Amino acid sequence: xxxxxxxxxxxxxxxxxxxxxxxxxxxxxxxxxxxxxxxxxxxxxxxxxxxxxxxxxxxxxxxxxxxxxxxxxxxxxxxxxxxxxxxxxxxxxxxxxxxxxxxxxxxxxxxxxxxxxxxxxxxxxxxxxxxxxxxxxxxxxxxxxxxxxxxxxxxxxxxxxxxxxxxxxxxxxxxxxxxxxxxxxxxxxxxxxxxxxxxxxxxxxxxxxxxxxxxxxxxxxxxxxxxxxxxxxxxxxxxxxxxxxxxxxxxxxxxxxxxxxxxxxxxxxxxxxxxxxxxxxxxxxxxxxxxxxxxxxxxxxxxxxxxxxxxxxxxxxxxxxxxxxxxxxxxxxxxxxxxxxxxxxxxxxxxxxxxxxxxxxxxxxxxxxxxxxxxxxxxxxxxxxxxxxxxxxxxxxxxxxxxxxxxxxxxxxxxxxxxxxxxxxxxxxxxxxxxxxxxxxxxxxxxxxxxxxxxxxxxxxxxxxxxxxxxxxxxxxxxxxxxxxxxxxxxxxxxxxxxxxxxxxxxxxxxxxxxxxxxxxxxxxxxxxxxxxxxxxxxxxxxxxxxxxxxxxxxxxxxxxxxxxxxxxxxxxxxxxxxxxxxxxxxxxxxxxxxxxxxxxxxxxxxxxxxxxxxxxxxxxxxxxxxxxxxxxxxxxxxxxxxxxxxxxx
Numbered sequence: 230x231x232x233x234x235x236x237x238x239x240x241x242x243x244x245x246x247x248x249x250x251x252x253x254x255x256x257x258x259x260x261x262x263x264x265x266x267x268x269x270x271x272x273x274x275x276x277x278x279x280x281x282x283x284x285x286x287x288x289x290x291x292x293x294x295x296x297x298x299x300x301x302x303x304x305x306x307x308x309x310x311x312x313x314x315x316x317x318x319x320x321x322x323x324x325x326x327x328x329x330x331x332x333x334x335x336x337x338x339x340x341x342x343x344x345x346x347x348x349x350x351x352x353x354x355x356x357x358x359x360x361x362x363x364x365x366x367x368x369x370x371x372x373x374x375x376x377x378x379x380x381x382x383x384x385x386x387x388x389x390x391x392x393x394x395x396x397x398x399x400x401x402x403x404x405x406x407x408x409x410x411x412x413x414x415x416x417x418x419x420x421x422x423x424x425x426x427x428x429x430x431x432x433x434x435x436x437x438x439x440x441x442x443x444x445x446x447x448x449x450x451x452x453x454x455x456x457x458x459x460x461x462x463x464x465x466x467x468x469x470x471x472x473x474x475x476x477x478x479x480x481x482x483x484x485x486x487x488x489x490x491x492x493x494x495x496x497x498x499x500x501x502x503x504x505x506x507x508x509x510x511x512x513x514x515x516x517x518x519x520x521x522x523x524x525x526x527x528x529x530x531x532x533x534x535x536x537x538x539x540x541x542x543x544x545x546x547x548x549x550x551x552x553x554x555x556x557x558x559x560x561x562x563x564x565x566x567x568x569x570x571x572x573x574x575x576x577x578x579x580x581x582x583x584x585x586x587x588x589x590x591x592x593x594x595x596x597x598x599x600x601x602x603x604x605x606x607x608x609x610x611x612x613x614x615x616x617x618x619x620x621x622x623x624x625x626x627x628x629x630x631x632x633x634x635x636x637x638x639x640x641x642x643x644x645x646x647x648x649x650x651x652x653x654x655x656x657x658x659x660x661x662x663x664x665x666x667x668x669x670x671x672x673x674x675x676x677x678x679x680x681x682x683x684x685x686x687x688x689x690x691x692x693x694x695x696x697x698x699x700x701x702x703x704x705x706x707x708x709x710x711x712x713x714x715x716x717x718x719x720x721x722x723x724x725x726x727x728x729x730x731x732x733x734x735x736x737x738x739x740x741x742x743x744x745x746x747x748x749x750x751x752x753x754x755x756x757x758x759x760x761x762x763x764x765x766x767x768x769x770x771x772x773x774x775x776x777x778x779x780x781x782x783x784x785x786x787x788x789x790x791x792x793x794x795x796x797x798x799x800x801x802x803x804x805x806x807x808x809x810x811x812x813x814x815x816x817x818x819x820x821x822x823x824x825x826x827x828x829x830x831x832x833x834x835x836x837x838x839x840x841x842x843x844x845x846x847x848x849x850x851x852x853x854x855x856x857x858x859x860x861x862x863x864x865x866x867x868x869x870x871x872x873x874x875x876x877x878x879x
Contacts, residue, residue: 654820717806742787
């Protein structure tokens with residue numbers, strides 16, 4: 230504070246000095262005012278050698294400046310009409326200079342200079358104060374030099390340190406990192422055998438899977454300082470600041486070794502260099518280059534381990550992924566049913582649960598959820614219980630939060646016409662019937678015609694049948710059929726289509742195209758990958774001049790094959806719904822009455838005889854595809870897609 234006050238005082242002194250300089254500059258010569266009669270006498274006696282007329286802002290007033298022969302004194306006389314005096318002087322043969330309109334000297338000359346000086350001083354004081362403030366720079370720096378200091382936060386653990394027992398659902402990942410902890414505790418055991426601990430460990434996985442928590446647990450178990458920083462904190466608008474912060478970060482780490490440096494969202498600073506239409510980002514590339522140098526710069530015994538997390542490993546620069554920098558990649562994926570149950574136990578430790586809440590059941594119905602999703606699920610359930618005035622969370626609260634997280638909050642106050650409600654009821658009933666009758670895709674959990682916050686007029690929510698590593702061809706075909714259920718129901722009942730099936734069509738087309746181009750599930754096109762790299766390109770212009778990996782003939786064949794798959798699925802789904810028109814009417818009627826029905830209420834609409842006939846039809850269709858089920862498998866990415874698109878958004 231004292232330093233800031235001193236700077237302000239210096240600023241005021243500088244401003245005063247500048248004002249005095251201008252004042253004395255104007256006062257270096259002598260000037261005397263005379264009366265108008267004296268001025269007339271000088272003119273008539275021809276004593277004026279030369280004159281200068283200055284105009285005022287209020288024309289035609291002004292003043293005449295002149296010198297008398299034999300004198301160095303400048304005289305001034307104020308006149309009411311400068312034009313008349315100009316003629317008078319010229320008639321007497323006196324050389325006259327006419328200046329522009331007289332302006333305010335202070336406002337036009339001195340004031341801008343003062344404003345500039347004060348502005349520069351204010352910026353200087355503000356930046357100095359920012360750097361001196363707590364949290365404004367590493368270690369509470371007190372000078373402008375701290376602008377290039379690292380913004381990393383050092384944690385030493387203490388009573389709040391995170392341990393492996395606090396990380397649920399990542400058993401294999403924790404086991405892979407235990408040797409890092411062991412090295413930090415007993416480095417001599419490894420170095421005596423010539424072993425080198427990995428310098429860098431890259432945690433890769435979807436958002437919310439617990440990458441940051443896992444890195445903190447490594448530091449907590451090892452009992453070493455933990456430097457945490459986000460990748461975006463390195464890059465500033467000033468050139469060279471990012472590289473300076475990288476150098477300072479590693480200098481601090483060396484002073485506190487052994488320790489762990491954790492860089493969250495490293496893709497913000499370590500993106501592939503020189504890509505895109507405009508080339509690279511010079512400041513970001515300088516920062517990355519400095520990071521590459523620093524990771525190569527320390528020895529094997531210094532005890533510094535760099536950990537980083539990203540969900541976009543595909544866009545990282547190859548130089549940072551080579552051995553010697555990030556030697557090891559640890560995949561932190563979505564938890565399985567056992568992991569989800571463990572995570573739920575952690576997040577419900579301080580939440581009172583009702584006797585009807587079964588965490589294992591919740592874990593089974595939340596396939597594809599990450600740790601962050603599960604935490605949000607139980608938090609929403611707690612909020613729902615609090616709003617209802619209960620002191621515990623019951624099953625209804627969990628179900629409501631499941632709907633809110635999955636499809637968005639319901640908008641019961643939204644005004645919907647009776648015609649639209651009827652269309653929505655038949656649309657969702659078409660989806661629900663196919664979910665119920667077709668294998669791999671059911672059973673039905675909730676069917677609703679209540680509008681949601683995502684813009685859907687209703688939704689049909691199935692229950693996941695568990696974690697699936699692989700998805701068969703028959704499963705994908707049934708997903709396409711289910712997606713078409715709403716459109717087919719509209720066609721059967723109303724003889725017309727609506728725009729409500731746009732998302733359904735998009736999903737069905739995506740499944741069919743992936744089957745042909747990505748998973749090799751087309752008999753006509755064979756076991757070949759036709760997927761274009763442009764579909765996964767994240768840099769604008771990188772593949773601007775590249776062509777597709779197949780000919781136009783193949784492109785036409787792909788389109789034809791996709792259409793054939795979709796058309797065949799449409800035909801089979803149409804037959805199933807035609808055979809169950811009575812259930813379609815029953816379901817729509819019940820939805821119009823209750824707006825939302827449970828899976829049990831929906832299943833009760835089926836007669837036993839109708840169910841047997843439907844099962845026979847489904848088994849007949851499935852027998853034709855039994856061979857394909859045994860030989861065709863999709864990768865885990867489709868399982869994630871299935872988890873993300875469980876609900877129908879009309």
